Amino acid sequence: MNTSVGTLLEALPYIREFHGKTVVIKIGGAAMTDAGLTHDFAQDIVLLRYVGLQPIVVHGGGPMITRLMERLGMDVKFVGGLRVSDQATVEVAKMVLVGKQNKDIVLSLNRHGQSAVGICGDDGQLFRVRKMPTPDDVDLGYVGEIERVNVDLLRNISENYIPVIASVGADMSGQSYNINADEAAGAVAEAIGAYKLVFLTDVPGWLANPDDESSRISLASAAHVRQRLEDLSGGMRPKLAACLHAVESGVPAAHIIDGREPHSVLLELFTDEGIGTKVMP
Numbered sequence: 001m002n003t004s005v006g007t008l009l010e011a012l013p014y015i016r017e018f019h020g021k022t023v024v025i026k027i028g029g030a031a032m033t034d035a036g037l038t039h040d041f042a043q044d045i046v047l048l049r050y051v052g053l054q055p056i057v058v059h060g061g062g063p064m065i066t067r068l069m070e071r072l073g074m075d076v077k078f079v080g081g082l083r084v085s086d087q088a089t090v091e092v093a094k095m096v097l098v099g100k101q102n103k104d105i106v107l108s109l110n111r112h113g114q115s116a117v118g119i120c121g122d123d124g125q126l127f128r129v130r131k132m133p134t135p136d137d138v139d140l141g142y143v144g145e146i147e148r149v150n151v152d153l154l155r156n157i158s159e160n161y162i163p164v165i166a167s168v169g170a171d172m173s174g175q176s177y178n179i180n181a182d183e184a185a186g187a188v189a190e191a192i193g194a195y196k197l198v199f200l201t202d203v204p205g206w207l208a209n210p211d212d213e214s215s216r217i218s219l220a221s222a223a224h225v226r227q228r229l230e231d232l233s234g235g236m237r238p239k240l241a242a243c244l245h246a247v248e249s250g251v252p253a254a255h256i257i258d259g260r261e262p263h264s265v266l267l268e269l270f271t272d273e274g275i276g277t278k279v280m281p
C-alpha cells in the first residue's frame, strides 16, 4: 500500500475516537525556543481543530523568564522544580509570559489558519489563585496554586477560537502570582474534563535515570507515580504531580512527550507508535 494512504488509514480510528473531545496541551522548554518547532506545533494544533478536536494550549516559558532575569541582574532560584518568586520575579514572569510568549503562540496559530485568543488567569477571571502552601522552612514567595478555573470562559472561547493560556493569576486581594505552567495545565484539564492532557518538554519523557535518555518509562500507573514523586527533582516533579492529579480527577490519560521531535503532538495522538510517557489511573 502507498505509505501516505497507510498513514492516513492509521490515523482514522484515532480521529474518530477524539472527535469532539477536549485536549489540553502544555508547551514548554525546547519546543518554545526553536522557531522551526514552534511552527510545527502551530500546524499540529490547527490540524487538531480542523479534524474536530477542541485543543486548549497552556504554555510555560521558564528559559525565557530566566534569560530576562539574568539580563536584569536578578537572582534565579528553584526549589523542587518551582521558581522562587519575589515581587520583582512575578513582574518579569508576567511580562515574559503574557506580553511575549502568549502573543507569539497566538500569532503563530492565527497565521496557520485558526484564530486563537490569548488569556492569562486574570482575563475573564480564568483562575482564582492563592499562595501555594509550603513547609515552614521553604518560602517560594509569590508562587500560586489554582483554587478555581472559570470553565465557562474556556467553553465560550473554544466555540470559535483556540484558547492559549499563560500561567499567571491573582488572588482575591489583587496580588499576582507565578503559577507553574504544568500545574495550570493540569488544573485546566481537570476542570474542563479533558479527554487527554499532553505535556511537550525537552526530554523524551519521564526518565528512570535523568542522565540517560534511553531510560524512558513508557507507561506508568498513578500508583507508580505517587510512589516515586518524592524522589523526583527539577522540572519533572511538577509535571508528574500534574499528571497524577489529573488522572486521579477523571482525565483518562496524561502524556509527557519530547517537544524536540517535529510534530510530536500528531505522532502521539494519531499513530500507533506511542512516544514519551503515558500516565494512566
Ligand SMILES: Nc1ncnc2c1ncn2[C@@H]1O[C@H](COP(=O)(O)OP(=O)(O)OP(=O)(O)O)[C@@H](O)[C@H]1O
Residues within 6 Å of the ligand: 027, 028, 029, 030, 059, 060, 061, 062, 063, 181, 182, 200, 201, 202, 203, 205, 206, 207, 208, 209, 210, 232, 233, 234, 235, 236, 237, 239
Ligand atoms: N527523572 C527525570 N526525567 C526527565 N527529566 C527530568 C527528570 N528529573 C529532572 N528532569 C528535568 O526536567 C526538565 C523538564 O522540565 P522543565 O521545567 O525544565 O521544562 P518544561 O516544564 O518543559 O518547560 P517550562 O518550565 O518552560 O514550562 C528536563 O529538561 C530535565 O532536566
Ligand SMILES: [Mg+2]
Residues within 6 Å of the ligand: 028, 060, 062, 182, 235
Ligand atoms: Mg517546567
